[in-house]
Amino acid sequence: MFTSSLILAAQPTTPHTVAWSPSTALVMIFCNLLAIIIGYYAIQNPSKGPRLPIPQLASRKPFGVPELLATASFGHILGAGVILGLSNAGIL
DSSP states (O other): OHHHHHHHHHGGGSOOOOOOOHHHHHHHHHHHHHHHHHHHHHOSSOOSSOBOSSOOOSSSOOOBHHHHHHHHHHHHHHHHHHHHHHHHHTOO
């Protein structure tokens, strides 16, 4: 009885989410790329872990696995917020 009243109380507060579509995927990809670009310039001490097995940019600043995981995690958090905001605004 107690759990059903908690579920009923929390039900109107859950946000409406949109179904997956190519526009939703493009928003998430854009947010991840934006986060990687921000992280590339904002991370103070890069390359503390293993490097990526892909060719690096021609700059002096290496970009490794920890930096990629951190920026991609930030990009997914940013993307989830942007997708929820755009869906609540009616754009997506």
